[in-house]
Amino acid sequence: MVPAExxxxxxxxxxxxxxxxxxxxxxxxxxxxxxxxYTHFTNPKAIACFLAKPGSFVNCGMVTxxxxxxxxxxxxxxxxxxxxxAMLALCxxxxxxxxxxxxxxxxxxxxxxxxxxxxxxxxxxxxxxxHLCEYCTGVHILTFxxxxxxxxxxxxxxxxxxxxxxxDELA
Amino acid sequence: MQQRRQRNLxxxxxxxxxxxxxxxxxxxxxxxxxxxxxxxxASGDIAPGAFALTAAQIAQVENVPVSExxxxxxxxxxxxxxxxALPAKNPVLTSGGRPEIVFVGAEYCPYCAAERWALVTALSxxxxxxxxxxxxxxxxDVNPSTPTFSFYGSGYTSKYISFIADEEETNTEAAxxxxxxxxxxxxxxxxxxxxxxAADAGSGSPIPFIYIAGKYLLTGNQYxxxxxxGMSWTTAATYMTSGKNAxxxxxxxxxxxxxxxxxxxxxxxxxxxxxxxxKPLIGVTTTSAASHGSSVTxxxxxxxxxxxTTVKPAKKAKS
Numbered sequence: 001m002v003p004a005e006x007x008x009x010x011x012x013x014x015x016x017x018x019x020x021x022x023x024x025x026x027x028x029x030x031x032x033x034x035x036x037x038y039t040h041f042t043n044p045k046a047i048a049c050f051l052a053k054p055g056s057f058v059n060c061g062m063v064t065x066x067x068x069x070x071x072x073x074x075x076x077x078x079x080x081x082x083x084x085x086a087m088l089a090l091c092x093x094x095x096x097x098x099x100x101x102x103x104x105x106x107x108x109x110x111x112x113x114x115x116x117x118x119x120x121x122x123x124x125x126x127x128x129x130x131h132l133c134e135y136c137t138g139v140h141i142l143t144f145x146x147x148x149x150x151x152x153x154x155x156x157x158x159x160x161x162x163x164x165x166x167x168d169e170l171a
Numbered sequence: 172m173q174q175r176r177q178r179n180l181x182x183x184x185x186x187x188x189x190x191x192x193x194x195x196x197x198x199x200x201x202x203x204x205x206x207x208x209x210x211x212x213a214s215g216d217i218a219p220g221a222f223a224l225t226a227a228q229i230a231q232v233e234n235v236p237v238s239e240x241x242x243x244x245x246x247x248x249x250x251x252x253x254x255x256a257l258p259a260k261n262p263v264l265t266s267g268g269r270p271e272i273v274f275v276g277a278e279y280c281p282y283c284a285a286e287r288w289a290l291v292t293a294l295s296x297x298x299x300x301x302x303x304x305x306x307x308x309x310x311x312d313v314n315p316s317t318p319t320f321s322f323y324g325s326g327y328t329s330k331y332i333s334f335i336a337d338e339e340e341t342n343t344e345a346a347x348x349x350x351x352x353x354x355x356x357x358x359x360x361x362x363x364x365x366x367x368x369a370a371d372a373g374s375g376s377p378i379p380f381i382y383i384a385g386k387y388l389l390t391g392n393q394y395x396x397x398x399x400x401g402m403s404w405t406t407a408a409t410y411m412t413s414g415k416n417a418x419x420x421x422x423x424x425x426x427x428x429x430x431x432x433x434x435x436x437x438x439x440x441x442x443x444x445x446x447x448x449x450k451p452l453i454g455v456t457t458t459s460a461a462s463h464g465s466s467v468t469x470x471x472x473x474x475x476x477x478x479x480t481t482v483k484p485a486k487k488a489k490s
Contacts, residue, residue, distance in 0.1 A: 122198075127201050128267075144194075151184075154179070
């Protein structure tokens with residue numbers, strides 16, 4: 001008879017590539033959403049938002065000034081920036097090392113919320129507005145990539161090695 | 172532990188798979204509905220005879236301050252007419268929860284040419300135009316070659332209002348855009364007496380026809396733009412935005428009336444625009460203008476020396 005598996009109550013360690021990859025993705029997302037937020041509050045008609053040729057399907061301005069740019073009254077660019085900053089903290093090497101299981105849960109929940117929002121925004125852009133915002137798409141791709149990294153990182157995590165005996169004494 | 176890890180991996184791959192499927196479905200629906208294809212709205216298509224405008228040229232018109240518009244509109248009567256009031260019981264026309272403004276015109280029409288200056292000036296206070304082009308009215312109609320914007324292939328986004336435009340014909344009167352069933356229904360119902368002069372009834376549907384969310388209506392141009400007939404687009408833009416000649420003042424007053432009516436529809440939103448509009452201009456109509464001393468009446472909405480053009484019935488039937 002095989003004994004029942006004991007739930008692991010200690011720290012889970014993801015593959016080594018996960019913290020670094022997720023941190024880089026989050027940093028890029030912060031930069032991208034930060035730019036969108038900056039243009040939102042300074043000049044929504046910023047040149048960078050209107051690089052698209054007239055009639056182009058890819059047209060940031062058509063999206064960032066649309067009725068879908070303020071879900072629940074919050075500028076979507078600002079919401080994206082807040083999300084990206086929070087995820088940067090949760091996905092930093094510190095976040096992945098945290099023993100508190102709620103950090104891991106928050107990271108997982110954040111990635112699911114992020115990808116859900118991406119799906120909603122994609123629907124708004126492709127179906128309702130029929131225009132794609134290049135900078136928003138950048139954040140969408142990063143969000144999706146982060147979702148994959150976090151899911152795999154969480155699934156492939158292994159219990160940390162117990163601290164060698166006598167470590168405290170040596171320290 | 173290994174078993175649990177494998178189970179977690181399957182769950183993760185399942186989650187990723189679900190997300191991928193959702194994205195693929197959205198893209199597929201978009202492609203199948205033509206969502207990513209060019210459409211009449213913001214397609215960037217350009218009508219024969221139309222030409223590209225630079226961002227600076229468009230900004231010159233869009234950047235006339237609200238304070239200037241209301242300054243020209245406030246001393247009623249002005250040389251421009253406010254929209255007519257539609258019956259109070261008429262429902263508000265909305266799209267996506269926002270009041271919707273419907274423009275039906277044609278590029279050959281010199282009165283539509285006049286009206287587009289005011290419309291672009293006013294609507295740019297509430298949202299963003301994209302792919303606006305320049306064009307001129309017919310070279311052989313009255314006020315020949317009046318420079319103006321073309322709404323064909325353009326787009327407009329706003330948090331506050333929706334705007335759709337239909338340019339039925341080119342400036343050489345070739346068919347351009349077929350009206351939608353909704354536009355046809357609105358024109359049939361409202362582009363008739365008493366909203367148009369009785370004398371015009373029976374000779375087609377006057378344009379420009381601008382249905383402002385079921386509450387206000389324009390069945391002609393608000394002011395006379397004949398002085399810009401034959402001007403280059405750039406010269407006309409400078410002339411119209413200067414505020415230093417009667418035509419410019421009339422255009423800005425016309426835009427001011429539109430801004431006031433749109434503020435009534437948006438309940439004062441955005442405050443950055445509507446807080447600058449004096450109360451008498453909020454929801455202003457020919458009737459309320461008259462009560463403020465205007466002599467403007469619906470039958471003289473179009474300047475007397477500039478009778479409203481009409482869409483030829485035969486071409487309408489074809490479209």
